[in-house]
């Protein structure tokens with residue numbers, strides 16, 4: 001199994017191209033099921049999760065072709081054609097590995113009138129149920145049955161417009177319901193909806209296919225169902241979590257890096273926080289420039305929340321920065337339970353962190369020490385890479401498959417700006 005070796009202490013300088021957003025691309029691919037015409041997606045990142053979604057869609061009868069981008073950061077072009085839906089069955093083996101597979105439910109119900117999708121089950125970062133999705137589809141007129149770990153959903157006469165308020169502004173539930181409602185009969189009003197940039201990207205994509213949607217980026221989305229959607233060519237938005245991760249990498253290692261293609265408005269909460277820690281962030285005409293001089297980062301507290309708040313997907317990476325900061329900070333996680341799995345691994349590198357309930361208290365140390373570490377999820381594993389950039393000596397990150405799910409060519413991007421990092425294949 002591959003591992004990543006990092007020798008810490010190198011400052012970063014240069015530029016990193018930002019890839020297309022995984023969390024948008026996956027949903028756009030699923031939404032390609034909504035039309036019998038071809039959909040072409042540009043700027044698709046090359047990631048294990050994208051391959052898993054491709055496999056799932058091909059099982060439904062989608063014809064899928066990929067034209068590979070050549071250069072670092074140049075995305076793939078994926079053509080999806082769901083001329084006929086041949087099956088609407090998503091097996092446990094696929095959904096278990098990637099929770100985003102559950103996002104096919106909305107498009108399948110809307111276009112095909114039924115689907116059998118495995119329940120995702122628990123995962124390393126908490127229970128992550130899908131009850132809001134299911135309640136929403138019931139409100140849209142679907143019959144939902146749970147049997148043997150599967151959801152059987154039927155809407156034979158089509159979904160029907162309704163008003164539904166989400167108990168929490170869940171990203172996945174908002175998006176799943178949106179992709180169901182676009183072909184429903186009549187008007188759907190979704191309240192307390194997610195405002196995340198990827199949710200907006202999906203909305204814009206659906207509008208480009210002919211959907212009638214208003215209120216994107218707000219907490220109330222109104223959708224007037226249409227008879228049919230058409231094919232479209234669309235470029236996936238840049239990945240704000242990848243952007244934030246490399247901004248934090250620069251803050252932790254020191255140096256100056258331009259994140260080419262990054263969207264400044266998608267990382268507002270992070271920029272504010274980075275400035276408090278002593279880093280400099282500027283918009284450039286190609287993206288965002290991050291700079292930190294030799295001084296130690298300063299401690300600053302943060303609470304994760306829904307957009308436009310500080311994203312939970314950057315919490316682990318920010319903790320790595322705080323582990324080396326001058327002073328103590330509190331990091332509160334409010335979106336997921338159990339999202340502090342990286343703490344014991346950071347502690348193996350000399351970090352001083354104590355967790356009480358949903359708050360981690362981080363007492364910054366002057367130097368972290370390289371160590372063999374192991375990660376349990378995607379964002380946790382990249383936080384260990386970031387800690388390795390700042391640590392003295394050698395860090396080996398095991399279970400690299402987590403990184404490959406969400407970070408495109410991470411070691412190439414970081415070594416191009418001067419990090420001493422390589423993949424060890426065994």
Ligand code: UD1
Nearest residue numbers: 023100128129130131132133170171172173312313335336
């Ligand atoms: C998406 C992102 C993930 C990110 C998260 C929050 C993708 C593929 N993943 O995940 O990277 O960390 O948004 O920004 O886009 N919940 C329920 N019942 C439900 C749905 C959610 O209780 O039916 C809870 C979850 O357990 C969690 C919270 O709501 O505690 C937020 O989850 P949600 O916003 O749905 O996250 P995902 O869509 O799974």
